[in-house]
Amino acid sequence: QQQVKQSPQSLIVQKGGISIINCAYENTAFDYFPWYQQFPGKGPALLIAIRPDVSEKKEGRFTISFNKSAKQFSLHIMDSQPGDSATYFCAALSGNTPLVFGKGTRLSVIA
Amino acid sequence: KAGVTQTPRYLIKTRGQQVTLSCSPISGHRSVSWYQQTPGQGLQFLFEYFSETQRNKGNFPGRFSGRQFSNSRSEMNVSTLELGDSALYLCASSLGHHGNQPQHFGDGTRLSIL
Numbered sequence: 001q002q003q004v005k006q007s008p009q010s011l012i013v014q015k016g017g018i019s020i021i022n023c024a025y026e027n028t029a030f031d032y033f034p035w036y037q038q039f040p041g042k043g044p045a046l047l048i049a050i051r052p053d054v055s056e057k058k059e060g061r062f063t064i065s066f067n068k069s070a071k072q073f074s075l076h077i078m079d080s081q082p083g084d085s086a087t088y089f090c091a092a093l094s095g096n097t098p099l100v101f102g103k104g105t106r107l108s109v110i111a
Numbered sequence: 112k113a114g115v116t117q118t119p120r121y122l123i124k125t126r127g128q129q130v131t132l133s134c135s136p137i138s139g140h141r142s143v144s145w146y147q148q149t150p151g152q153g154l155q156f157l158f159e160y161f162s163e164t165q166r167n168k169g170n171f172p173g174r175f176s177g178r179q180f181s182n183s184r185s186e187m188n189v190s191t192l193e194l195g196d197s198a199l200y201l202c203a204s205s206l207g208h209h210g211n212q213p214q215h216f217g218d219g220t221r222l223s224i225l
Contacts, residue, residue: 034213043115043201043216044154089154098144098167099214101154 003027004092006102013109019077021105023090026071030092034099035064035075038087047088048075080109113138115204115217123223129190132220136183136204142166143185144214145177148199157200160185161208189222197224 005024013019023033031052036044050057050064050073057064063076077084090102116135124130136143144167145157156169160179177187183204189196199221203214 036216041218043117043203043218046213046215049213096167096208098156098159098169099154100156103153 003100004090004102006090006105008105009103010106011108013077013080013107015080015082015109015111017080017109019075019080019084019107019109021075021088021090021107022072023074023092023102024070024072025092027092027094027100028071029094029097030100031094033064033066033073033090033092035062036089036091036101038089038104044089077107080107082109082111085109115202115215117200117202117217117220119220120218121221121223123225124192125225126192126194128192129188130192130222132187132189132200132202132222134185134187134202134204134217136185136202137215140204140206140215141183142205142208142212143179143183144203144205145185145187146201146203146216147171148201148219149197154201157187159208166208192224194224196222198222 034049035047037047038044061078066073087104089104091099093099118133142161144159159167163179174190179185199219201219203216205212205214
């Protein structure tokens, strides 16, 4: 049972454009939602995270939007750059449960 | 501050052998979690250790085991290796036992089974 569904699987965005990755979850007990960025040959790196008591969190060009009623959250990358080309994973956890990851989105930013 | 260190980075084994992977967490982090990453299944949780005790276990067969030492370093062992065990094995550390604490990943050990 996939508890976190991520879309799209792959995304191509022009340099300077906005990249949007969406995730939906099923377990209403989830209370921490991080996003990870992974480059080839590297482990996932924590990018930004949100808790369900806020609807949006922004850090630089990265923004998480959170919709508790719809059980959805999304990552927006503003002014996308070729260096942002990587695989992005959303995840969720609650209390003492381990992180549950989405399947990942491969982002390619082209000049 | 040094990040999470995993050794070795690459490993080639044959079916039926066993393997031990090592993980050194960020200094001060007491929780270590292990994940298996494959193209088909994505990132899947194996187990978590905190204060030398296994706190959580994923849905993997008993061939997969681990332990944590008093200095928080952790090892993962896979016995009777199968072709399907070929994967990137990732270790992540955090300050405490799960909860809302950020997990920081190492660069993994890529295990190939021939």
